[in-house]
Amino acid sequence: MPTAPRLSRRTWAALLAVALVVGLSVVAARKAVPYVTFSPGPTVNVLGKYDDKAIIRVTGHRSYRDKGAMRLVTVIPSGPSQKVSIPTMVFAWLDPDRAVYPRSTLYGKADTRQSVQQQSAAQMASSQDNAIASALGALHIPFVTKVGIASVEKGGPADGHLEPGDIIVTVNGKDVSGVTQVTSAIRPLPVGSHVTMTVRRGGKLQRVAMTTTAAPDDPKASAIRVSIQAAGYTFPFKVEVKLDQNIGGPSAGMIFSMGIYDVLTPGSLTGGKAIAGTGEIDGEGHVSPIGGIQQKLVGAQSDGAKLFLVPADNCAEALGGHYDPDKMRLVKVTTLDDAVKDVRAWVKDPKAPLPRCTR
Numbered sequence: 001m002p003t004a005p006r007l008s009r010r011t012w013a014a015l016l017a018v019a020l021v022v023g024l025s026v027v028a029a030r031k032a033v034p035y036v037t038f039s040p041g042p043t044v045n046v047l048g049k050y051d052d053k054a055i056i057r058v059t060g061h062r063s064y065r066d067k068g069a070m071r072l073v074t075v076i077p078s079g080p081s082q083k084v085s086i087p088t089m090v091f092a093w094l095d096p097d098r099a100v101y102p103r104s105t106l107y108g109k110a111d112t113r114q115s116v117q118q119q120s121a122a123q124m125a126s127s128q129d130n131a132i133a134s135a136l137g138a139l140h141i142p143f144v145t146k147v148g149i150a151s152v153e154k155g156g157p158a159d160g161h162l163e164p165g166d167i168i169v170t171v172n173g174k175d176v177s178g179v180t181q182v183t184s185a186i187r188p189l190p191v192g193s194h195v196t197m198t199v200r201r202g203g204k205l206q207r208v209a210m211t212t213t214a215a216p217d218d219p220k221a222s223a224i225r226v227s228i229q230a231a232g233y234t235f236p237f238k239v240e241v242k243l244d245q246n247i248g249g250p251s252a253g254m255i256f257s258m259g260i261y262d263v264l265t266p267g268s269l270t271g272g273k274a275i276a277g278t279g280e281i282d283g284e285g286h287v288s289p290i291g292g293i294q295q296k297l298v299g300a301q302s303d304g305a306k307l308f309l310v311p312a313d314n315c316a317e318a319l320g321g322h323y324d325p326d327k328m329r330l331v332k333v334t335t336l337d338d339a340v341k342d343v344r345a346w347v348k349d350p351k352a353p354l355p356r357c358t359r
Contacts, residue, residue, distance in 0.1 A: 032083035036106050037092040038099040038292050040299040041074030043276060046252075046259035050242055056256075056263045060237030063263045068270030070259045072252040073278050073300050075292035080111040096322040097298045106291075120248030127249070128241045131256035133233050133283035134336050138257075139264060141236065145178040145283065148231025149199075156225030157195075161208040166199040167231055179228055186212065189222040230283050251290035253281035254309065257336050258343070269340070271347030276300035277309030277339070285336035289313035294321035301328045307346055309333045315357035330357045 046055050047070045054065075078084055092098040107116065136143050149166040152158050168176055171185040172195060186195060189212055196209045212222035241256055255277045262269040278296050280288040293314045300308050301323045310318045312334045319330075331346070332355040333339040345352045 033086055033089055034103040035084050035089050035100050036078045036103050037084060037088065038101065038295050039076045039092075040097055040295045040302070041076040043071040043073050043299050043303040043305070044243065044247065045069040045071050046241070046255060047262060047270075050244065053242065055242055056259050057240045057242065058237065058263060059240075061264065064266050066262070066268035066270070066272065068262070068268045068272045069274040069304075070255055070262060070270060071274065071276040071300060071303060071305055072247075072255045073276055073296035074247060075295045075299075077106060077292075079113055080107045080116055081113055097295065099292070099295060117248065121245070123250040124243075124248045124252070127251075127253040127280065128256055129233055130230075130281050130283045131241070131253050132235060132239045132260055133230075134253075134257045134281050134285035135260035135264065136235065137283070138261060138285060138336050138340065141264075143236055144234040145230050146232040146234070147176060147179055147182050147228050150227040150229045153225035157210040157213050158224045158226045161210050162197070162199065162224075162226055163201065166201050168197060168199055168228070169205065170198040172196055179230060182228055186224060187215065187221045191220065191222050193222055195222075195224060233283065250280040251278050251292075254279035254287050254311070254333070254336065254339065257281050257285070258309075258339060261336070261340060269343060269347075273306055273347065274304045275307045275309070275343060276303075276305035277333070279309070279311035279314070279333065281336065287311045287333050287335060287339070293318045297321040297323040297328070297330075306350075307331060307343070309339050309342070310357055316359045319357055319359055329354075331355060332357050 044050075044055070047066070047068060048055060089100055093100045133143065133145070147168045149162050149164050149168070151164055152162050168182055170176060171182060174185060176182050176185060189195070191212055191214045193212045194209065195212055196207060198205055198207050210224055212224055215221040215223035239260060258269070258277065278290050278293065280290055282288070289311045293310065294317065297308060297318060298321070305328055308328055308330050310330050310332055312332050315330075315332050329346070329350075331342050333342065338355070342354050345354060
């Protein structure tokens with residue numbers, strides 16, 4: 001009976017090497033890496049409906065409807081608890097429609113799906129309030145801005161008197177509405193002046209007093225060394241934005257504001273065409289950059305947008321996105337007023353000269 005040939009030492013080494021490579025590949029495929037992936041998400045026409053009801057609803061003021069599309073855009077990130085393997089990361093990196101970012105750029109170490117959803121919902125609510133304020137401001141419809149204390153300088157005049165979260169109601173007996181009114185009530189006073197304030201803290205009104213000091217930028221101007229910010233609004237009529245609860249974050253603010261502006265004005269701002277855009281917005285209509293711009297361009301073009309409004313600080317990144325410039329035009333925006341003016345110009349003439357994104 002013939003004997004089976006013996007394998008040489010070199011053959012055994014080669015087989016062992018192959019087995020090790022296969023084994024390490026299996027381990028690597030299962031091992032999670034500290035990255036997240038971004039994929040294009042769905043778009044939503046804010047001039048349309050959700051659950052058979054208008055997404056933008058106005059009560060107590062005349063509103064108008066048209067057939068245009070004003071699309072907010074979204075991205076789908078891998079979740080805070082979702083494990084991203086090396087193969088998943090590599091395939092996402094090779095896909096021109098997707099992106100890969102370090103996990104730390106999106107999530108904190110203690111973040112969970114629930115905490116991220118709560119934060120996203122809070123950002124969405126704030127974004128909608130700012131969108132209403134900016135739209136009403138652009139239409140010169142008056143409203144009240146609540147002013148809150150953001151921080152108090154340690155050792156400054158307000159230390160021990162004011163606290164972060166306080167809502168300023170009056171300064172020296174006069175009602176104040178808006179950040180500008182508060183600074184205008186204090187800054188012109190002689191340095192060393194006595195200032196009294198009524199603030200709302202924990203639902204109760206409190207009266208506090210302090211003495212001004214010199215402002216950091218002008219030794220002749222008074223300051224109490226606090227930072228203040230818009231802390232909510234009181235509008236003259238009701239504006240609601242109702243969306244799927246899975247859509248959150250602040251990046252739809254600018255397109256919300258455009259949609260609200262359109263609903264509150266006769267005629268079609270979009271000219272019946274499909275427009276998309278993104279960007280965070282503040283109560284005064286300033287547009288700020290957001291994340292995932294390249295993936296948002298993909299979603300917008302896929303859903304038929306012909307014009308995309310890009311925050312100025314996202315322009316360079318947007319130009320590297322996977323979209324067809326012959327099918328969808330990018331326009332750089334910095335404020336709501338600019339965006340409205342540019343959309344109107346584009347509706348009249350799609351080839352009109354508009355602010356372009358440059359690298």
